Amino acid sequence: MSSRTLLVILLGLTAPLTAQTISGKITDRKDGTPLAKALVTLEPLESGTIDSVRTGADGTWSLLITSIEQNDVSHLPRQAQLHANYPNPFNPSTTISFSLPRSGTVRLEVYDALGRLVDARTASLDAGAHRIPWSARGAAGLYFYLLHFENQTLRGKMVQLDGGGGGGLGSFAAGGGEVQSAGEMAEIAKSGIYRLTFSSFGYCPDTLETGLSGSEYIPRTLEHIHDHTLVADLHNDILERMIGDASYHLVDRHSWWQTDLPRMREGGIDLQVLAVWVDPDAYPTHPFNVALDMFDRLESEVSLTAGGLQPVLRAEEIGAATQAIDYIIGVEGGHVIEDDLNKLYDLYHRGMRIFTFTWNNSTRWAASCDDLNKYTVGLSDFGRRVVRACDSLGILIDVAHAGPKTIEDILATTRNPIIDSHTGTAGLRAHKRNLSDDQIRAIAAGGGVIGVIFYPPFIAASGRPATIATVIAHIDYIVHLVGIDYVALGSDFDGVSDSLPAGLRSTADLSNLTVELLKHGYNRVEVEKILGGNFLRVCKQVWR
Ligand SMILES: [Zn+2]
Numbered sequence: 001m002s003s004r005t006l007l008v009i010l011l012g013l014t015a016p017l018t019a020q021t022i023s024g025k026i027t028d029r030k031d032g033t034p035l036a037k038a039l040v041t042l043e044p045l046e047s048g049t050i051d052s053v054r055t056g057a058d059g060t061w062s063l064l065i066t067s068i069e070q071n072d073v074s075h076l077p078r079q080a081q082l083h084a085n086y087p088n089p090f091n092p093s094t095t096i097s098f099s100l101p102r103s104g105t106v107r108l109e110v111y112d113a114l115g116r117l118v119d120a121r122t123a124s125l126d127a128g129a130h131r132i133p134w135s136a137r138g139a140a141g142l143y144f145y146l147l148h149f150e151n152q153t154l155r156g157k158m159v160q161l162d163g164g165g166g167g168g169l170g171s172f173a174a175g176g177g178e179v180q181s182a183g184e185m186a187e188i189a190k191s192g193i194y195r196l197t198f199s200s201f202g203y204c205p206d207t208l209e210t211g212l213s214g215s216e217y218i219p220r221t222l223e224h225i226h227d228h229t230l231v232a233d234l235h236n237d238i239l240e241r242m243i244g245d246a247s248y249h250l251v252d253r254h255s256w257w258q259t260d261l262p263r264m265r266e267g268g269i270d271l272q273v274l275a276v277w278v279d280p281d282a283y284p285t286h287p288f289n290v291a292l293d294m295f296d297r298l299e300s301e302v303s304l305t306a307g308g309l310q311p312v313l314r315a316e317e318i319g320a321a322t323q324a325i326d327y328i329i330g331v332e333g334g335h336v337i338e339d340d341l342n343k344l345y346d347l348y349h350r351g352m353r354i355f356t357f358t359w360n361n362s363t364r365w366a367a368s369c370d371d372l373n374k375y376t377v378g379l380s381d382f383g384r385r386v387v388r389a390c391d392s393l394g395i396l397i398d399v400a401h402a403g404p405k406t407i408e409d410i411l412a413t414t415r416n417p418i419i420d421s422h423t424g425t426a427g428l429r430a431h432k433r434n435l436s437d438d439q440i441r442a443i444a445a446g447g448g449v450i451g452v453i454f455y456p457p458f459i460a461a462s463g464r465p466a467t468i469a470t471v472i473a474h475i476d477y478i479v480h481l482v483g484i485d486y487v488a489l490g491s492d493f494d495g496v497s498d499s500l501p502a503g504l505r506s507t508a509d510l511s512n513l514t515v516e517l518l519k520h521g522y523n524r525v526e527v528e529k530i531l532g533g534n535f536l537r538v539c540k541q542v543w544r
Pocket residue numbers: 332400401422495
């Protein structure tokens with residue numbers, strides 16, 4: 001043992017407990033905003049006290065560590081040298097560098113924190129400095145690397161901040177960084193292993209297990225539950241708005257109307273049902289052709305987004321293109337098929353996957369909620385054939401705007417779960433468009449789902465404004481009646497003209513609803529069901 005190593009060990013044994021500061025910053029993964037009042041907890045994995053701190057307004061935090069162990073440093077290099085045995089936390093790649101006093105065989109092994117071999121490289125190398133890249137592979141956390149040379153083994157640590165799909169160890173190359181002195185090596189070898197937990201209200205918590213020697217800076221991003229979750233909106237009428245305005249393009253941001261791609265992205269929407277609604281008053285004849293024109297227009301708008309919007313025709317396509325917002329075409333109003341099943345098939349082949357049997361107008365085969373005879377007249381025989389055709393094709397049936405007898409007849413005929421894509425509850429607000437308790441129970445009994453509308457006249461007392469809390473009251477009502485598995489969101493953005501609830505005025509605002517649902521007491525699993533999980537379940541069941 002050289003005298004220098006001995007000195008280091010003696011210093012290590014007699015040195016007073018060192019106090020060092022680690023620090024970091026927590027930001028929102030989506031937009032980079034600093035997270036204030038986020039909680040950082042530091043827990044030594046072996047022994048010691050658990051400590052915690054909250055971030056300031058700028059998202060930064062710092063903690064004084066007093067319990068860093070003094071590790072045995074007798075393994076420090078005698079012949080070969082590692083140039084650093086503790087690189088700073090990295091993402092996504094780092095370089096391991098070392099020096100050899102003479103040529104020989106080197107084996108480098110990387111182990112995870114559980115001691116499992118992750119990767120290894122062996123090579124015959126010349127004397128001098130060498131380096132080898134490590135490209136993050138596997139989960140975030142602490143990794144060890146061992147350098148075997150002659151009868152010597154050197155041990156280093158690396159902290160991988162995020163998981164990665166990289167290639168692991170690359171190839172050895174000549175050259176490397178400065179050789180550190182034994183004293184510097186001893187300093188950085190003083191290390192304990194800690195679990196750091198990062199959490200903030202509304203965010204998915206994150207943990208990092210790492211060695212700390214003090215003075216580390218650990219930046220961290222957290223993902224909001226809203227951004228982490230499949231967010232589906234069951235009804236949007238922007239296509240009808242765009243019929244009369246060839247200059248409105250979904251790819252551009254607008255200050256009017258409620259829907260375009262930039263605002264949908266801002267609102268974190270993952271799956272949007274776009275309604276093809278042909279106004280029966282404006283187009284009393286040939287609504288089918290008008291619907292096809294709307295399909296054409298949508299397709300040209302989608303091509304302008306260069307992959308920003310993506311149609312989904314099968315449940316397994318939902319979420320497959322991670323950079324795109326998925327959309328589903330729902331045709332709203334049975335009048336569009338002009339009493340002709342062939343036109344239903346044509347719409348299916350154009351991409352329709354949801355069919356709303358009526359709008360406020362009845363057809364010859366289905367009575368609407370506006371029909372004077374809605375309690376006694378439901379589906380005709382042809383209407384039942386439409387149900388069976390939807391079942392066999394795998395078209396999701398939507399009973400929004402349908403009369404009560406029509407809903408009853410549909411439930412008695414279909415083999416599939418159904419949806420009401422945009423509605424309130426009659427128990428809280430008596431309105432012809434809202435579902436009664438019995439209807440909610442019947443849709444839930446069939447495994448279906450109910451999209452709660454944001455439109456104030458349907459959810460708030462007559463003439464009164466609605467708030468996000470009003471929307472949540474209707475969600476609560478359904479949950480209390482039938483449970484958490486049958487409720488979803490059906491904004492009706494761009495289908496409504498009256499002022500929407502404050503904080504829910506456009507597609508850009510949807511994350512506000514998630515925050516309020518969490519504050520209201522819904523847990524993360526429940527919120528995931530409301531935001532899209534329940535609707536996804538129904539899509540998987542009905543589409544083939
Ligand atoms: Zn509607």
